[in-house]
Amino acid sequence: MHKVIFDTDPGVDDAMALLFLARHPQVDLLGVTTVFGNAAISMTTRNALFLREAFGFDAPVAQGAGVCFDPARETGGFPDFIHGANGLGDIALPDPAHLRPLDHLDAVGFIIDTVRANPGQVSIVAVGRMTNLALALARDPGIAALVKDVTIMGGAFFVPGNISPAAEANIHGDPEAADLVLTAPWKVHVVGLDVTGQTQMTRAELRALAPKSPALTLLDALSQRYIDFYDRLIPDAMLVHDTCACVHLVRPDLFTRTEGAMRVVCQGIATGQTILKPQGRPFPPGEWDDLPVQSAVTGVQADQVMALVAEVLSS
């Protein structure tokens, strides 16, 4: 079993990832922590509470950061043209007062306490900005040695970004946080656009899943606007970013990786760019020395990943 803390900014593709984790037989979902990103923190938290009821899982939900790790960095706008103004494709959503209440107001404390209660056992899967993870490291650096592994959806190493030619949105949204997470002494698997740009679900495939359960009917409905957005890039289909990271957790054999130290550009036109120093490649001594070796996920068997996604979502 994988004991998982899922850090997320739901978010349309986050919703699919949450259903995947909730349905996967080898995932023990210890908690869901929210972060701003696809919408403001009040909305991403409300959406997590709504999805908990709609998908029928029981894990606690903890509210996390609503501003960047470095308070001087602007939060920026929210991508309502992708995820809708409410973060879930502008479908009708219940008033939070009608939902099971939030379990914790301090997601960072929840992460620290959960990791310390399960030393060496917790996998963190983070598919929004890295703010909560960075805050947890800053508050309690000792957790890095106690986490089993970290898997993030974010970054772009050998392909263009999606929010600028250099940067992917989750990293660009809080680059100082991402740089701290990638240079901390824990193992991070970075599932970025190099692979999530290849995992696609068509509108027809999602529509075919819809009748199988109320959760899938909902997922189909809330994804329509997101598919409309992606139609500019890929005909009548969407990129499956966040679920791809979850698949890497449970089936790493469906991917290939390139190991090396990583940094994030935090200033200038390349802000949010993720840079890899391939392991074993010599460079003159400098700032890239003595950093932890992380793993950039650079290859994917996309058809097999998507077949597994459909199977788990339908289960």
Ligand code: BDR
């Ligand atoms: C990432 O950005 C968010 O909009 C998505 O939910 C995903 O986590 C893709 O760049």
Ligand code: CA
């Ligand atoms: Ca996300």
